[in-house]
Amino acid sequence: MKLLHHVGAYLLMLRMVFIKPTKGKVMRKLIFQDIQDLIIGSIGIVGFLSFFVGGVVSIQTALNIESPLIPKNLVGFATRQSVILEFAPTFMCIILAGKVGSYITSSIGTMRVTEQIDALEVMGINSVNYLVFPKIVAMLLLPFVINISMFLGILGGYAATLYGGFSSSADFIEGIQLDFRPFHVIYAFIKTLIFAMVLATIPSYHGYFMKGGALEVGKAATVAFVWTSVVIIVLNYIVTQLLLT
Amino acid sequence: MIELRDITKSFAGKEVLKGISMTFEPGKTNLIIGQSGSGKTVLLKCLLGLHQTDGGSMLFSDQAYNEMSDDARRTLRREMGMVFQGSALFDSMTVLENVMFPMQMLTKQSDAAIRKAAEEVIERVNLVDAYHKLPAELSGGMQKRVAIARAVVMKPKYLFCDEPNSGLDPKTAIVIDNLVREITQENNITTVINSHDMNSVMEIGDSILFLKDGVKAWEGSKELVFKTDNKAINDFVYSSNLMKKVKEVYQ
Numbered sequence: 001m002k003l004l005h006h007v008g009a010y011l012l013m014l015r016m017v018f019i020k021p022t023k024g025k026v027m028r029k030l031i032f033q034d035i036q037d038l039i040i041g042s043i044g045i046v047g048f049l050s051f052f053v054g055g056v057v058s059i060q061t062a063l064n065i066e067s068p069l070i071p072k073n074l075v076g077f078a079t080r081q082s083v084i085l086e087f088a089p090t091f092m093c094i095i096l097a098g099k100v101g102s103y104i105t106s107s108i109g110t111m112r113v114t115e116q117i118d119a120l121e122v123m124g125i126n127s128v129n130y131l132v133f134p135k136i137v138a139m140l141l142l143p144f145v146i147n148i149s150m151f152l153g154i155l156g157g158y159a160a161t162l163y164g165g166f167s168s169s170a171d172f173i174e175g176i177q178l179d180f181r182p183f184h185v186i187y188a189f190i191k192t193l194i195f196a197m198v199l200a201t202i203p204s205y206h207g208y209f210m211k212g213g214a215l216e217v218g219k220a221a222t223v224a225f226v227w228t229s230v231v232i233i234v235l236n237y238i239v240t241q242l243l244l245t
Numbered sequence: 246m247i248e249l250r251d252i253t254k255s256f257a258g259k260e261v262l263k264g265i266s267m268t269f270e271p272g273k274t275n276l277i278i279g280q281s282g283s284g285k286t287v288l289l290k291c292l293l294g295l296h297q298t299d300g301g302s303m304l305f306s307d308q309a310y311n312e313m314s315d316d317a318r319r320t321l322r323r324e325m326g327m328v329f330q331g332s333a334l335f336d337s338m339t340v341l342e343n344v345m346f347p348m349q350m351l352t353k354q355s356d357a358a359i360r361k362a363a364e365e366v367i368e369r370v371n372l373v374d375a376y377h378k379l380p381a382e383l384s385g386g387m388q389k390r391v392a393i394a395r396a397v398v399m400k401p402k403y404l405f406c407d408e409p410n411s412g413l414d415p416k417t418a419i420v421i422d423n424l425v426r427e428i429t430q431e432n433n434i435t436t437v438i439n440s441h442d443m444n445s446v447m448e449i450g451d452s453i454l455f456l457k458d459g460v461k462a463w464e465g466s467k468e469l470v471f472k473t474d475n476k477a478i479n480d481f482v483y484s485s486n487l488m489k490k491v492k493e494v495y496q
Contacts, residue, residue, distance in 0.1 A: 026349060115333035122293050123347050124322035 010205045017133050017201075020126035027134060034138035038100050038200075042145055045099060046092055050083075050149040053091075054156030057082050062166030072167040076175020079157035081184075088149040089188040090236050093142075093195040097228035101203035102221040104135060108207030109217040117208070132204045139196040143189045150188070187243050194239060195232050202228045246270055247292065247403065247435055251301035254287055261287045263459045264301070271402075271435040274426050274449040278440055279456035280481065285439045288456070289407055292437060293327060294318065305403065323351055326396030326434075328406040328425075332388040334380040334395070340367065341376045344394045351399065366394040370424060386417035390424065397428055404429065404436040410445060422448045443488055446470065455481065471495050 021027065061078040108131055111117050120127040154176060161167045167175075206224035210216055247269040254262040262284045269275040277285045290296040292303065294310070303310040305321055313321065334343050344363040348354060354362075367373060370390040380388055389409060396404060406425060410418035426449045429436040440446065446453060450467035455478045462477040470482060471492060483489050 023350060110336075114331055114336075115329045116335055118295060119327065119329060119333040119335075121295060122322065122325060122327040123350065124319050125350055 006205075009209060010201070013128055013132070013205055013208065014201060016126065016128035017136065018129070020129060022125065022130045022133070030130070030134035031137045034134045035141060037103065038135065038138045039141045039145060042096060042099060043148060046096070046145050046149050047152050049095060050088065050092065050152040051156035051159075053087060054079060054083055054153030055160030057087065057153075058157035058161045058172075059164055059166065062161060062164070072171040073175035073178060075161050075167045076157070076172035077178045078175075079161075079172075080154055080176040080180075083153035083157070084150050084184055084188055088146050088153055089191045089195065090232065092146060092149045093192065093199060093232055094229050096142075096199055097203075097225050097232065100139075100199055101224050101228045104200070104203035105207040105210075105221040105224040106217050108204055109210045109220050112208065112210055113213055113217060128208065131208065132201065135200040135204060136197065139200040140193065142196040142199070143192045146188065146192045150185075187239075190243065191236065191239050194235055198228060198231050198235065202231060246304075246306060247437065248304040248307075249288075249301065250304070252288070252291060252298050252303065253300040254284075254291060254296060254298050256287075261459050262291070262298075265454075265456070265459075265461050266301075267454050267461065267464065269435050269437050270452065272430055272433045273436070273451035274429050275435070275437045275452040275454070276440055276446060276450045277437065277454045277456060278446060278450075278481070279462075280441065283456040284459040285441075285456055286407060289405055289437065289439050292403075293325065293405060294322065323399065324402040326399065326401035326404045328389065328392045328396050328404070328409050330408040330411055332380070332385075332392040334388060334391055336380055339377050339379055340372060340383070340391050343380070343391055344398050347395060347399050363394075363398055366398045367391075369428070370394045384417075385412050386414075386421065389413065389421050393421070393424060393428065397432070397434075400432065401434060404434045406436070406438040408439055408441070410440075410442055415444060418442065418444060419448060425449065443482060443485075446482075457481075 022030070058075050058079040062075045065072075065074060108117075111131070117127045117131070120130060158169075158172050158176075161172050162169055203221075203224040206220045206227070207217075210220040249265055249267045249269075252262050252265040253260065265284075265288060277288060279285050287296060291298050298311075308317070308321075310318070310321070335346065338346065341360070341363055344367055345359050348359040348362060352359070364376075367376065370393055372387060372390055372394065375383060375387060375391075380391070383391065393409075404425070409425060410421045413421065422445050425436060425438065428434065438445070438449070447467050447470070450470070453463075453465055453467065453470065454461060455463040457477050463473065463475045465473060470478070473479070483492060
């Protein structure tokens with residue numbers, strides 16, 4: 001019952017996001033600020049993690065090839081497939097659920113605790129639209145970050161393969177070109193956009209409806225991270241089933 | 246003018262407001278006083294539309310809130326200013342931006358006109374030197390003054406203050422009280438203040454509503470506080486030794 005209550009309240013919040021919009025001039029400023037905080041501010045950590053995890057994927061693939069019958073270009077192929085299909089869109093979004101999600105929950109939650117949301121409501125402003133809509137718009141740029149993640153993940157795999165002496169440059173490049181299907185990239189971006197919506201709204205819900213003080217802000221951020229991750233994993237399964245099978 | 250008629254409100258089956266009736270007049274500082282948990286904040290939030298009442302009616306300038314359309318309620322909200330207990334200033338905005346914010350959001354005036362109006366009210370609350378400071382850089386008293394400036398920049402008909410001088414030293418508290426009273430009188434605003442501070446009661450209590458356990462236990466003015474033999478308010482007012490001494494001297 002409690003879960004149903006939360007689902008209902010979440011859907012009602014989503015409805016509120018799109019009605020009674022904030023003035024365009026103010027909203028533009030908020031959107032640029034959220035792009036700075038949520039998207040530009042995430043590129044560094046996403047790039048760093050992608051490069052090294054791409055490297056680890058290629059090393060582990062190379063180390064598990066024991067049969068001489070398996071071609072060496074498999075390292076590049078496996079790295080590309082892992083990074084584009086799962087690592088960049090799904091696992092980066094789960095990492096961002098920690099970084100971006102907890103930022104969203106704690107910033108909105110703090111506004112709730114300090115009565116700033118009440119102040120917006122008393123002024124007759126749709127606080128849900130004011131707070132959540134710019135985050136949704138900003139997060140629509142997430143595919144841009146995931147694109148960087150894909151590139152750096154494969155680059156990390158290439159560097160690790162070369163410096164570890166697991167395969168030649170030509171084999172790796174042949175591998176990443178082997179049986180390439182552009183739809184896999186589209187599939188990754190479709191997933192990313194769905195996850196972006198989840199990343200913007202579930203943490204916002206937990207921040208907006210939180211009750212209590214500073215301690216509860218921390219708890220709400222943790223709960224938001226858990227639920228965002230769970231929903232991303234479940235949606236990942238559903239979207240994969242729908243688009244790839 | 247705000248008129249309350251038999252207001253009731255419950256939470257999870259517990260009745261918090263039990264048939265409150267009262268009239269808050271313009272140009273006066275109307276105080277709602279009472280112990281913690283007496284229903285003051287709930288009543289204020291009902292007046293602000295943040296809580297819906299279960300029964301009774303609230304009339305704003307003879308218009309019943311319950312019968313208003315959404316548009317009329319939106320218009321009414323724009324005629325309200327609110328000073329929150331913790332000031333509720335927007336952390337990421339400077340003093341000037343905080344004060345300009347309601348006008349930027351709710352009016353179609355030019356940036357220059359909005360800035361001029363904001364500067365005027367900031368000057369009125371004596372914070373000219375703090376234009377470009379963030380709330381975190383201000384003292385509690387200064388934050389309250391910014392909150393008052395933000396609340397009155399739209400020239401509201403109704404001003405609500407929740408514990409405006411909580412957490413302030415007595416001297417600063419009097420400055421805030423007097424500022425609220427002056428602004429109320431200058432602009433003929435209907436001001437409703439939640440307080441449990443007896444200094445405020447004696448300083449600006451033009452009209453006082455005393456709540457006890459969700460019931461209106463007494464109403465009057467600051468002049469009548471010392472004269473009444475109502476046990477409920479006497480127990481509240483004379484709960485401190487200081488006030489007992491004041492009464493002795495007064496008598």
